[in-house]
Amino acid sequence: xxxxxxxxxxxxxxxxxxxxxxxxxxxxxxxxxxxxxxxxxxxxxxxxxxxxxxxxxxxxxxxxxxxxxxxxxxxxxxxxxxxxxxxxxxxxxxxxxxxxxxxxxxxxxxxxxxxxxxxxxxxxxxxxxxxxxxxxxxxxxxxxxxxxxxxxxxxxxxxxxxxxxxxxxxxxxxxxxxxxxxxxxxxxxxxxxxxxxxxxxxxxxxxxxxxxxxxxxxxxxxxxxxxxxxxxxxxxxxxxxxxxxxxxxxxxxxxxxxxxxxxxxxxxxxxxxxxxxxxxxxxxxxxxx
Numbered sequence: 130x131x132x133x134x135x136x137x138x139x140x141x142x143x144x145x146x147x148x149x150x151x152x153x154x155x156x157x158x159x160x161x162x163x164x165x166x167x168x169x170x171x172x173x174x175x176x177x178x179x180x181x182x183x184x185x186x187x188x189x190x191x192x193x194x195x196x197x198x199x200x201x202x203x204x205x206x207x208x209x210x211x212x213x214x215x216x217x218x219x220x221x222x223x224x225x226x227x228x229x230x231x232x233x234x235x236x237x238x239x240x241x242x243x244x245x246x247x248x249x250x251x252x253x254x255x256x257x258x259x260x261x262x263x264x265x266x267x268x269x270x271x272x273x274x275x276x277x278x279x280x281x282x283x284x285x286x287x288x289x290x291x292x293x294x295x296x297x298x299x300x301x302x303x304x305x306x307x308x309x310x311x312x313x314x315x316x317x318x319x320x321x322x323x324x325x326x327x328x329x330x331x332x333x334x335x336x337x338x339x340x341x342x343x344x345x346x347x348x349x350x351x352x353x354x355x356x357x358x359x360x361x362x363x364x365x366x367x368x369x370x371x372x373x374x375x376x377x378x379x380x381x382x383x384x385x386x387x388x389x390x391x392x393x394x395x396x397x398x399x400x401x402x403x404x405x406x407x408x409x410x411x412x413x414x415x416x417x418x
Contacts, residue, residue, distance in 0.1 A: 134186075135163040137362040140174045143377050149176035149259075150369060152361045153197075156189025156275040158245055161196055161253055168200045172257050179259060180372045181279075182267040182361065184293055184352065188274025191235075191302055191331075192243055196255070198282050199237045203260045206286050207237045212334035213282045216302065222329075233329075263288035265372040268344070269352055273297030278331055280344055285335045291346040292372050298343035301327040348375065 134155035141148040149171040153160075171179070179201070195213050202211075216233040218226070226233055239255040266280055268291050277296050283289050306324045308315040332340055350371050359366040364373060374380065 131157075131159060133163055134160050134189075135167060137182075138167045138170070139362045140171065140176060141364060141373065143373060146178060146377050147175050148178045148180060148373060148376055149174070150180045150182065150362055152182040154186050156186070156191075156193035156197075158190055158193060158243065160193065164197055164200065165255065165257070168259060169257050171259060176259060177261075178263070178265070178376045179261055180265045180267065180369060180376075182369070183272045183276040183279070184267045184269040184368065185271050186273075186276040187271060187297070188276055188278075188299065191275055191278060192241060194275040194278045194282065195235055195237075196241060196253070198279055199239060200255055200258045201261050201264060201283065202237060202258070202286050203262075204258060207239055207258070210236045210238070211286065213237050214278060214331045214333060216329040216331055218329045261287050263290065265290045265292060265375065267368045267372065268293040268296050268346060270294055270297055270343075273299040274301075277340075277344060278302075281331065281333045281340055284338075285333050290348065290372075290375065291344060292348045292375070293346050293350050293352065293368050295343040295345050300340045300342070301330050303327045 132154075134153055134157055135151070136154050137150070137152040139150050141150060151167055153164075191214075198213060199207060213235045216235075217223070218233070223233070239258075241253040241255075243251065243253070245251050264283060264287055266289060268276075268280075272293075273296065277298075277300060280289055280291065280296070281300075303325055306326065308319045308322065330341070332338060348371055350368050352368065357367055362369070364370060
């Protein structure tokens with residue numbers, strides 16, 4: 130079953146500001162078309178500020194992260210073939226790539242060639258970009274891997290503001306190897322086994338930076354779904370509300386309206402617990418006040 134990771138997107142108008150909001154949950158190849166449609170909508174609506182919600186996004190395809198970022202940065206970054214990310218392998222592999230003259234960098238680009246989920250080689254082209262100067266990214270401890278690569282890759286070129294909680298700290302790329310990847314023949318019991326191996330770490334184009342842990346938020350906001358939650362994309366949703374306030378220059382809200390908070394009810398106290406034999410099985414019956 131495939132669930133489109135472009136979960137929610139909307140355009141919010143606040144005075145002179147036109148803010149795009151995108152909640153994205155998984156970097157999949159099949160989401161490229163949806164991402165293009167979202168960016169096209171934002172472009173036609175005149176969006177100048179973007180809130181990218183990656184709070185529940187654990188990563189996915191690195192090429193999809195590169196794809197998304199190329200639709201966000203100024204066109205000059207693509208035209209100048211600016212470095213999106215650089216890969217750092219172990220010393221043996223780095224020496225090998227150097228001898229072979231192979232490039233360990235990936236670049237901002239509008240044209241992509243890859244095999245889709247059905248193994249068919251496709252050419253995928255980006256036709257519109259937002260050309261942002263800054264971006265606001267919502268994060269939690271579930272923001273990982275390709276999500277963190279998005280943050281890292283954008284940072285040298287546009288102003289990235291993180292709102293929420295520290296990210297996961299998975300700053301590596303990996304491969305999923307099945308037995309056919311490793312062996313010409315293998316026992317049948319290995320058929321459904323795979324090995325997911327981290328093979329390189331990523332950094333961005335700034336030689337002064339090295340990422341080896343989680344990314345801390347610029348504006349810490351702890352997500353509390355039990356006492357103050359609202360639908361994703363709702364202006365009263367706490368993380369988005371903080372982002373909007375930061376964009377518009379309004380004071381950061383110190384509290385959120387009760388209408389945006391879930392009112393959890395007090396559970397009744399159990400006063401009597403009895404086990405009874407029913408049909409040869411024990412059933413527990415609990416009565417409450």
